[in-house]
Amino acid sequence: WPQPAIKAQIRQDSSQLSADEYDYVIVGGGTSGLTVGDRLTVDGKFTVLVLEYGYFDTSVGMNPRRMFNITSEPSPGLNNRTFRVGVGCVVGGSSTVNGQVFLRGSKLEYDAWKELSGPNSTIRYNTKYWSKDAKIYATFGGKPQPLMKNLFSAISKMPGMTVPEDSGAGEAGLYWYPISQDNVNFQRSSARTGHWEGLNRSNYEMIVGAKPNKINFDGDRAISVQYISRNDSSTPPVTIKARKHVILAAGSIHTPQDLPGVRSNFQDHSYIPNIAYSWGTTPNGIFVPRPWCSMMPPNLAAMIGMPVSYTKELIEGYKQQQHVYAKLFRKKNNLHPLSRGTILPDPDDIDKEMKVDYRASSNTLDTRVVIEIIKFMRRYMTQSDLKIYNATEMLPGAEMQSDEELMGWARGIIIPSVYHPAGTELGVHGVRGLSVVDASIMPTLVGATTSMTVYAIAEKAAGMIKAKTK
Numbered sequence: 001w002p003q004p005a006i007k008a009q010i011r012q013d014s015s016q017l018s019a020d021e022y023d024y025v026i027v028g029g030g031t032s033g034l035t036v037g038d039r040l041t042v043d044g045k046f047t048v049l050v051l052e053y054g055y056f057d058t059s060v061g062m063n064p065r066r067m068f069n070i071t072s073e074p075s076p077g078l079n080n081r082t083f084r085v086g087v088g089c090v091v092g093g094s095s096t097v098n099g100q101v102f103l104r105g106s107k108l109e110y111d112a113w114k115e116l117s118g119p120n121s122t123i124r125y126n127t128k129y130w131s132k133d134a135k136i137y138a139t140f141g142g143k144p145q146p147l148m149k150n151l152f153s154a155i156s157k158m159p160g161m162t163v164p165e166d167s168g169a170g171e172a173g174l175y176w177y178p179i180s181q182d183n184v185n186f187q188r189s190s191a192r193t194g195h196w197e198g199l200n201r202s203n204y205e206m207i208v209g210a211k212p213n214k215i216n217f218d219g220d221r222a223i224s225v226q227y228i229s230r231n232d233s234s235t236p237p238v239t240i241k242a243r244k245h246v247i248l249a250a251g252s253i254h255t256p257q258d259l260p261g262v263r264s265n266f267q268d269h270s271y272i273p274n275i276a277y278s279w280g281t282t283p284n285g286i287f288v289p290r291p292w293c294s295m296m297p298p299n300l301a302a303m304i305g306m307p308v309s310y311t312k313e314l315i316e317g318y319k320q321q322q323h324v325y326a327k328l329f330r331k332k333n334n335l336h337p338l339s340r341g342t343i344l345p346d347p348d349d350i351d352k353e354m355k356v357d358y359r360a361s362s363n364t365l366d367t368r369v370v371i372e373i374i375k376f377m378r379r380y381m382t383q384s385d386l387k388i389y390n391a392t393e394m395l396p397g398a399e400m401q402s403d404e405e406l407m408g409w410a411r412g413i414i415i416p417s418v419y420h421p422a423g424t425e426l427g428v429h430g431v432r433g434l435s436v437v438d439a440s441i442m443p444t445l446v447g448a449t450t451s452m453t454v455y456a457i458a459e460k461a462a463g464m465i466k467a468k469t470k
């Protein structure tokens, strides 16, 4: 684990830039942007400038100066509640503020995209799934609480549950998951630590506090990016030429600001913050729900409830996704929201923050899945090996039995985002010299946390861009 030495080239304003023309210009210095920037500069042949809206900040956690300040549109499917939209606004992006749960999606999910276009002896894992020369590290967070063994064992015996040998095996089910940190100092491993710090490359520069507001084209080819200072709109706009390629990596919420085509197909994972039980007999240990479990599939057909802004073509695309979901749901992986939202600019002021409309639970099937999860928890707490602890259900409460009662309760409590915004129409068709490399390109959200998939997308994208622009 190399000690971070901050040698990469951070610039505070345009007067410090070494040129006004680079081979590649990357908009967004987050998870995907820094991964691609690192890969494009490694052999010293090409120059890269990253335009990052946030600042360099090594503090920890989701403090406000490292986060965008966005409130969602009201969600009619969730009693018109509004929500804070969590997105990192800092060098390293969301990988520096995220929860570090480090999971890949399943093989089936990645195959579906093609169709659409400190170890502990309790923890089972297999190193064959993990690369030894990666720049982003994964390790287990520490010794599991004794009770965790019981919880794991009890849930693994639930009907239909599968237990892959490793979270990296690409299979749905129950497994111990690692977190994104190194296994020597147990420090967060992020795009900043892995793909920026410690790189001593004069061909890799970043300007912070930059607000890109225009991509310029020569015919159908992207040739430059214009930006202004984030804090001082009185300074004149600066235009940076991209000799080879412009790369958009501002994340699912902000890449759409630059590309109208990617404002639809918006998805995130919803969750219920608290299903609560009180133990009758207190087990020896503390309840810390650590293992990840992709829940059982109710085998349901989907209904359409799409945003009014969606064109016929977008609805057609969604129908294709439904065919894919129909297959996935039969194969034990149901962390796939069917509701679709939008990310649209403020109609009165394009420079204002984007309007984030989750439209969570607008497709009733998403709420029905939540109800299945409540029922699963009931069986788990009262019928599995845990039944000896005589748990009493506190939330939603045993008096709520009918699906309608549970649905009403769930609509008042579901949070529409577990910070996994994704989705786009892959809409850069007919344009040359421009690529999107961030979480927005996932056509359907993986049934897992998203950072590992974003790193993978960025690695693949860097290879493709290199090959294309040789």
Ligand SMILES: Cc1cc2nc3c(=O)[nH]c(=O)nc-3n(C[C@H](O)[C@H](O)[C@H](O)COP(=O)(O)OP(=O)(O)OC[C@H]3O[C@@H](n4cnc5c(N)ncnc54)[C@H](O)[C@@H]3O)c2cc1C
Binding pocket: 027, 028, 029, 030, 031, 032, 033, 051, 052, 053, 054, 062, 086, 087, 088, 089, 090, 091, 092, 093, 094, 095, 097, 098, 099, 100, 101, 102, 103, 210, 211, 212, 249, 250, 251, 252, 254, 255, 257, 418, 419, 420, 421, 438, 439, 440, 449, 450, 451, 452, 454
């Ligand atoms: C609070 C939180 C918790 C999470 N928990 C987990 C977890 O436990 N496990 C997991 O795997 N994933 C988690 N995620 C999700 C995961 O971190 C993201 O999916 C992933 O990091 C997104 O990568 P990205 O490159 O698409 O965007 P980001 O990493 O967000 O990068 C986008 C970058 O672009 C910058 N930017 C934005 N707009 C502009 C603009 N107009 N101009 C220039 N720059 C701009 C941003 O400041 C940011 O640096 C979490 C995310 C958050 C926010």
